[in-house]
Amino acid sequence: MRKFMLIILFLISLHPAYTQNKEYSSVNVAIKNPEKVTSFNLNCEELERFSSNIEKLPNIKSLYVVDCNLKEIPEGIAKLTKLTLLNVEGNNLISLPKELIKLDKLSVINLRENQFVALPKVLMSLPNLREIDLAENPKLNFPKACQVLSEIKNLDFLYFSSNNLKEIPDNFTNLKKLQELHLKDNPELNLVQTFDVLSKIESLRILALSDNDFYVLPKNVGSLKNLEGLMLDNNPNLLITKLVSELERLPNLKVLLLRNNNLKELPRNLKGFLTLKVLELSENNFSEKEKHRIQEQLPDTKVIF
Numbered sequence: 623m624r625k626f627m628l629i630i631l632f633l634i635s636l637h638p639a640y641t642q643n644k645e646y647s648s649v650n651v652a653i654k655n656p657e658k659v660t661s662f663n664l665n666c667e668e669l670e671r672f673s674s675n676i677e678k679l680p681n682i683k684s685l686y687v688v689d690c691n692l693k694e695i696p697e698g699i700a701k702l703t704k705l706t707l708l709n710v711e712g713n714n715l716i717s718l719p720k721e722l723i724k725l726d727k728l729s730v731i732n733l734r735e736n737q738f739v740a741l742p743k744v745l746m747s748l749p750n751l752r753e754i755d756l757a758e759n760p761k762l763n764f765p766k767a768c769q770v771l772s773e774i775k776n777l778d779f780l781y782f783s784s785n786n787l788k789e790i791p792d793n794f795t796n797l798k799k800l801q802e803l804h805l806k807d808n809p810e811l812n813l814v815q816t817f818d819v820l821s822k823i824e825s826l827r828i829l830a831l832s833d834n835d836f837y838v839l840p841k842n843v844g845s846l847k848n849l850e851g852l853m854l855d856n857n858p859n860l861l862i863t864k865l866v867s868e869l870e871r872l873p874n875l876k877v878l879l880l881r882n883n884n885l886k887e888l889p890r891n892l893k894g895f896l897t898l899k900v901l902e903l904s905e906n907n908f909s910e911k912e913k914h915r916i917q918e919q920l921p922d923t924k925v926i927f
């Protein structure tokens with residue numbers, strides 16, 4: 623989904639590998655060649671048929687049940703013991719069945735855009751779970767959810783975008799292995815308090831703060847010493863001069879995304895960008911002359927316009 627291969631390689635280098643095999647969407651077609659079916663994108667109209675044939679499809683590793691208005695996970699899903707990825711985005715789920723504990727190979731679960739208030743404790747029992755998408759669950763009790771998340775031993779990738787967050791609870795620091803965090807579209811988020819908490823997570827490498835409508839990054843951004851990737855797309859009021867100055871406090875920063883920020887020029891002094899390997903500036907309004915100047919001042923940086 624990410625547009626540029628260099629950025630993809632950097633930003634998902636820590637993610638679980640995704641299968642490149644053929645994706646099936648018809649139950650009738652799938653059960654004709656069940657041994658070949660490793661990825662299944664379920665047609666919502668075939669939910670009942672899928673559940674009744676699930677034992678015939680034991681090799682599914684990736685299952686997508688998206689925008690089906692579900693209130694419960696499809697029956698029998700625990701029989702898919704090879705499942706590594708489960709995407710149930712865009713439903714009306716408020717819970718997960720306890721039988722998910724049998725999916726001990728599951729490493730990625732997408733619960734985006736559902737109705738969770740409490741995070742299901744069954745997630746704590748999945749030994750290989752590394753990535754959870756909880757974006758667009760505005761009813762979720764964040765502090766209590768963090769108690770559950772802290773018990774997921776290998777969790778290193780987390781989406782909390784579009785959840786009306788104002789602060790990050792102190793117990794978030796218990797996510798000792800977290801490496802990538804998405805906080806996109808939480809415009810009331812207190813960044814000073816957020817950075818104070820995140821600075822205590824030494825494993826954190828990538829932080830997404832796109833669509834948050836802020837003007838400046840607080841000075842304590844420098845406390846995120848190990849940060850290597852920062853996404854600041856779609857923040858058109860961002861004061862770019864102050865940003866360049868503040869980023870001098872992040873000596874390990876390698877990738878910076880500033881797409882669609884209504885930028886026409888960068889400051890004359892780009893010292894804060896000198897450590898970057900990738901600077902993403904597409905969907906802005908730079909003149910050809912300004913593009914040339916930026917590239918000249920950052921000869922060791924891949925600048926994308």
